[in-house]
Amino acid sequence: MSASPVFEGDFFSDSVIADPLAAYRQMRETGPIVWLPENNVWAAVAYQPCLEILRKPKLFLSGRGLSLNDEVNNILIGSTLHSDADRHRRQRSITATAIMPDALTSLAPAIERAADDVAEAVCSAGRFDAVAEFASILPLSIVVDLVGLPAHGKARMLEWAAATFNLFEGFNERSRASFQGLRELRDFLNEFGKPEKMQHGGLARRIFDEAPGKGVAPDEAAQMIRDYIAPSLDTTISTAAFLAWHFSDAPDQWQLVREDESLVANAVEEVVRLTTPIRAFSRYVAEDVEMHGVSMKQGQRVLVVYASANRDETVFPDADRFDVTRKTHRHLGFGQGPHMCMGMHLARLELHALVRAMAERVTSWHLDGVPQTAMNNTIRAFSYLPMRVERA
Numbered sequence: 001m002s003a004s005p006v007f008e009g010d011f012f013s014d015s016v017i018a019d020p021l022a023a024y025r026q027m028r029e030t031g032p033i034v035w036l037p038e039n040n041v042w043a044a045v046a047y048q049p050c051l052e053i054l055r056k057p058k059l060f061l062s063g064r065g066l067s068l069n070d071e072v073n074n075i076l077i078g079s080t081l082h083s084d085a086d087r088h089r090r091q092r093s094i095t096a097t098a099i100m101p102d103a104l105t106s107l108a109p110a111i112e113r114a115a116d117d118v119a120e121a122v123c124s125a126g127r128f129d130a131v132a133e134f135a136s137i138l139p140l141s142i143v144v145d146l147v148g149l150p151a152h153g154k155a156r157m158l159e160w161a162a163a164t165f166n167l168f169e170g171f172n173e174r175s176r177a178s179f180q181g182l183r184e185l186r187d188f189l190n191e192f193g194k195p196e197k198m199q200h201g202g203l204a205r206r207i208f209d210e211a212p213g214k215g216v217a218p219d220e221a222a223q224m225i226r227d228y229i230a231p232s233l234d235t236t237i238s239t240a241a242f243l244a245w246h247f248s249d250a251p252d253q254w255q256l257v258r259e260d261e262s263l264v265a266n267a268v269e270e271v272v273r274l275t276t277p278i279r280a281f282s283r284y285v286a287e288d289v290e291m292h293g294v295s296m297k298q299g300q301r302v303l304v305v306y307a308s309a310n311r312d313e314t315v316f317p318d319a320d321r322f323d324v325t326r327k328t329h330r331h332l333g334f335g336q337g338p339h340m341c342m343g344m345h346l347a348r349l350e351l352h353a354l355v356r357a358m359a360e361r362v363t364s365w366h367l368d369g370v371p372q373t374a375m376n377n378t379i380r381a382f383s384y385l386p387m388r389v390e391r392a
């Protein structure tokens, strides 16, 4: 076997986070799986190896943690995202049922009303920050009300979620600064993660109702509340803000959506593909394996770069173009395999409602200043996105 392809950049550096697409392209041109000496990890960057890794959970484990830093993994191992096989199935069956499409039907009217309120507010304002005033409102209010945490937890949710995502790398300044947030979330769940402290009818309380029947101890159940906190907010918020940005950048695509409501769902998937809010997660290599021209050794880690797979021209021709009519169904923005996003139905419900509410009211979106990138090791997002809309 010839020498492994190598990408010399730091995947988690400020420059790659600020302009990731050029780095992904360079990595894909280097090889389908490349070695990152700077981060001491393999990176699957073409579509096919990413798909294969996600679909081989016995060979590429989640249960040894998804972070490159084992100090972080020691705190997170055992959550749904960080577990394998039976334990994973058991946990997922407890937290996923309440956010599957059937269970969400009853929530749809409230989500649509909340989306209308957001759309009305930003249209009345005319100019707004699409992160704080458009993208964040709905996911925060829905998740917060749905989960039913005590007030203290609600206020800190966004901070804890961002901290968790910073820690998947684990060694740079950003991740060191985030340790405190991760510990606070763990301690909060240890202290307040008791059924009597959660609101009646909320998702968190439901975990405690289901857990005993599935052999899950109360302290384990408390940590499972993470499933609704860490992965749900930044991801949905990032996508909603990028929707605004893409529609301002490609007004013709906004006109298509306004003229044909049946395109709304596909437009949202296209933005999930292009944004890929979770850039990458790692897997632990359980056995020596040769694939796509490289030899990975047992005990090494491989990053599955969903964001690069979603720009692979062999699967998505003219991949950088925003096209609301494109066939999007193969995108990996929600992952694949047994760990595929369990909150995607809720995220879609919220995002579809937001786009519909705006399509009824807005003829065009305009960038109204200089956007700022959120500097997070895992999440791709704007931290500030000045927008102006023209009302119909």
Ligand code: HEM
Pocket (backbone or CB within 6 Å): 054, 062, 080, 081, 082, 092, 099, 227, 228, 231, 232, 233, 235, 236, 239, 272, 276, 277, 278, 281, 306, 332, 333, 334, 335, 336, 338, 339, 340, 341, 342, 343, 344, 346, 347
């Ligand atoms: C646009 C919004 C979202 C995106 C792009 C997204 C993306 C993802 C991705 C890529 C994964 C796969 C992780 C892996 O391969 O290891 C995942 C898993 C997960 N997501 Fe989401 N997510 C979104 C919204 C949500 C929401 C709203 C929730 C909860 C209410 C949620 C909860 C979860 C959970 C619990 C997992 C772990 C599933 C498992 O390990 O079986 N996500 N998400």
